[in-house]
Amino acid sequence: MSTDMSYTTEEIAKLLKISKLTVYDLIKKGELTSYRVGKQMRVDASELEAYKQRARMVPAADSYVPLHPQASGSAGPTGSVVITGHDIGLDILAKYMEKKIPGIRPLRSFVGSLDSLISMYKGEADIVSTHLLDGDTGEYNIPYIRKILVGSSYIVVNLLIRNAGLYVQRGNPHGLTTWADLGRSGLRLVNREKGSGARVLLEEQLRIHGIKPGQLAGYGNEQTNHLGVAAQIASGEADVGVGIEKTASIVGQIEFIPLTQERYDLVMLKTPGNQLWIPSLLQILQSDSFKKELQAISGYDLSRTGEILFET
Incomplete structure (x- = not known):
């Protein structure tokens, strides 16, 4: 394996025979060091080989590196934040987070709404986007979130309506x-x-x-x-x-x-680590500059953007 090579998250997932969300989870927990090339995250071949060597030596249950600052003594939010979903509004949100919240590195994962909620339940995602209609009630998202995130403390915020x-x-x-x-x-x-x-x-x-x-x-x-x-x-x-x-x-x-x-909402778990950056995220969503950038895209209703819709 050439040390000059690097891999995308998709290629890492195929090489290790794991899901792309698990790759993001490894990056988030510090087990794989990545860097950004444009909008794409890449991992050097040498870093992948080092991870494989560590995985052979360390039991899986003991291999995780703490992400959240309360575990490491940091005074502010730090680490990678995985954002799931396809809408371009999420790319704009990631850009604002990177600029406005020091120490946070947003990572994008392009998966559907149900898989996103399941990945959050498994601890593999930090900000989940969802637009799931419950035909019996006509309600979007909340019925599914309550069923999947049973026993979790979370907040649901509107991103946009489309x-x-x-x-x-x-x-x-x-x-x-x-x-x-x-x-x-x-x-x-x-x-x-x-x-x-x-x-x-x-x-x-x-x-x-x-x-x-x-x-x-x-x-x-x-x-x-x-x-x-x-x-x-x-x-x-x-x-x-x-x-x-x-x-x-x-x-x-x-x-x-x-x-x-359809109401396109964001879901975030209210963990101690996440609550270090959730207030800043809400400020971004409610800011005039963020809404102005979204308004340039046709087909968006921003009348409820930044509104807290449900909280446990």
Whole structure:
């Protein structure tokens, strides 16, 4: 292994046969030293080899290095903070955190809403973004958070509200206008991956309208982000998919049918270490400068940005 080589977090995950979230957890706990190249985190080959040598010598239960300052005697927040989710608003938030909260290094993990909450339950994420609709109550996020983070102390804060609905081909040749229209025969769907907010939104709407997933051709055709869904429709490979307005404006060769406003929230555990930076994060979310930057992006409603929605 050349000492001049370096690896992305995805490559490290494949080499060690672990999840990318576990790689972030190793970085966060100080077991792997990383550095930033643009928006990408990288780990040198020599650092990876050193970690593997330590792992052979030290039992796994004893291998963790304390992150939080109360364990190390530091006076302020320090270490890496893993932020999960896909929305570009999270990238802007990470940039503000890096500038405004000394000692904090934000790391981005691009996973869906349900997997994000599960990773938080496992201690692998610090700030989780979620947009999960509970079809029975019409409520976003809180019902899922309460079920998954049982026994945890946490705070839920709104990041933004955005339009969600259907992507269709230009001219809307199938005349789709409602969720119930998905029950028509002959439609080719492009879906999101299991656990994503868009997938949960689709499944809840199908359940509410009595449409069986097996009725939809392409239900198993999965993409891992909104751009992938939009691209398949733009190329004619599919007729319809679920996504958000912003991505439709980026692709430009499709049309967007708005059907709901989804609340995109942030969840943070109220651990002693996290509470050193949570007040600063709330200040960022409520600041005029942060909101002004988000306002430049189409399709966002910032009327509740920074509002504490639920707290245990």
